[in-house]
Amino acid sequence: MVLKKKILIRIGSLRHGGAEKALINFLKNIPSDKYEIDLLINLYSGQYIKEVPSWVNLHYLLKGEMITTNRPHEIPVKAFRVLYQKMFSKFPGLLYKYILKNKKYDIEIGAIHGMYNDILTSPIKDSKKIIWIQNDIFSLKEYTPKVIREFFKFDKILVISNKLEEEMLKFAKNENEKQSIIKIFNPIDKNDTLEKANTPINDMPFTDSKHPTFVSVGTVYPQKGYDRLLHVHKRLLDEGFQHNLLIIGDGYDLENIQNLLNSLNLQKTAKMLGYKSNPYPYLDKADFYVMSSRHEGYPTIIAEALILKKPISATDISGIKDLLQNGKLGIITPNSEDGIYEGMKKFLTDKTLSDHYKNEIENTELPFVLEKSVQYLQQIIDEV
Structure with missing residues (x-):
């Protein structure tokens, strides 16, 4: 009997968005007999919650609807959520002990760039770590050159466009770092x-x-x-x-x-x-x-x-x-x-x-074919 790879995937929520949809399309199309997947979301919210396959173990930090406005009565709730999440970011051991029940993982994946620090501070030091960059971080002020260098602590850096690949390669300092950058199209279910x-x-x-x-x-x-x-x-x-x-x-x-x-x-x-x-x-x-x-x-x-x-x-x-x-x-x-x-x-x-x-x-074959993207992502996970 082949042992299943134990994988932890982290994302903020499963509200509508390209990163969330790409993750759901991936989960719905990989074989359940090869992997044991835990999906940890910060906020149990969003239209894609109902599309998470039943064999995926779903964990969350908080439950409730996403707050996208700044109305006065919503500010205390937003503040509590931020502080609660920051507690687990500052003391990741608590998260892995009480939310994930001390489970050990072979691979940990940040399904969106904002989760990079949460994955890097995991108490599981020997897990392979993958970050999936789903946005143009080079246009965001908080992603300074120093922060971008942090991404090279991952075993694999997945980028979703030629531009992101080119920009990331500029920060690579050696051949190993260059080879850790992999371009992969987001899987779209036509x-x-x-x-x-x-x-x-x-x-x-x-x-x-x-x-x-x-x-x-x-x-x-x-x-x-x-x-x-x-x-x-x-x-x-x-x-x-x-x-x-x-x-x-x-x-x-x-x-x-x-x-x-x-x-x-x-x-x-x-x-x-x-x-x-x-x-x-x-x-x-x-x-x-x-x-x-x-x-x-x-x-x-x-x-x-x-x-x-x-x-x-x-x-x-x-x-x-x-x-x-x-x-x-x-x-x-x-x-x-x-x-x-x-x-x-x-x-x-x-x-x-x-x-x-x-x-x-x-008359054009589109490059984001679901099966091709899922197969490639699965190959990356198998070889990491």
Whole structure:
């Protein structure tokens, strides 16, 4: 009888997001007879909780809904959660004793870059350690060169785009460190995306409009650039380019973006639908996808937009050149308000462009095939 590898995987929550979805797709598609997996989440929250396979042992530090705003009555709860989690970060022995019951692991994985210190301070010194970098840490101020050097304490560093791989290699000091960096595409379940896109909906805005609709999906944080997207929407309308804009998602910046929408008098042409557990029918019914992000790691929603054959205009952020194959499958714009403007304007002025990109997507083999990504990740785990 072959002994199963004991693996601990850590992530903040299982709320909607590319890293969370990639992890769930991985767990749902690896063989349960080869591994014994414990999944530890800081907050028992999110739409993907129900998709964790039954054979995976699920542990958590806290239970409750994610708080994405800063309302006064929520601040004490947020403060308690932060302090509680910091206690386990400062005294990891308590976590492994009381939450994980002194279990020993062969491999420990941080499924998102923010878990790097939690994995490195594990009291299990002889476990192999893997970090999965799911965001463009090089654009985040807290990830100084000193912090980035910490990542080389891991046995393997998984990165999800060519840009992240190139940036990480600049910090490698020897051949061993270079070889520890592995590029791997996030696994995307094409069939699941197509199936969810076919779900009937009755609240799609602008169905009676004769003008095209742009859609954007994502957590409403400043990094998503929805402020500049609204300014571009207004600018195009003022110049006579009639169109609609739909933003799907929530987050702590939601109120600010809604206020901006109102102050620009865009209520008739722009709508914010808030969080949708299944955004794909809205994406499917829209004419174009627009990404206005200031930075990302690997925007999973772009991969899903490609699966739905949506014409895309996206800012030049990490992962976009990989996903859109250097502009073959969609418009890649400069990462600026003017860039977003030019990308959207191209679709509104050139009626042939939409069919051109749909045809290119139709005739291209997309690189984020679920089976290939899962197989590669499994190989990394087996060989570490």
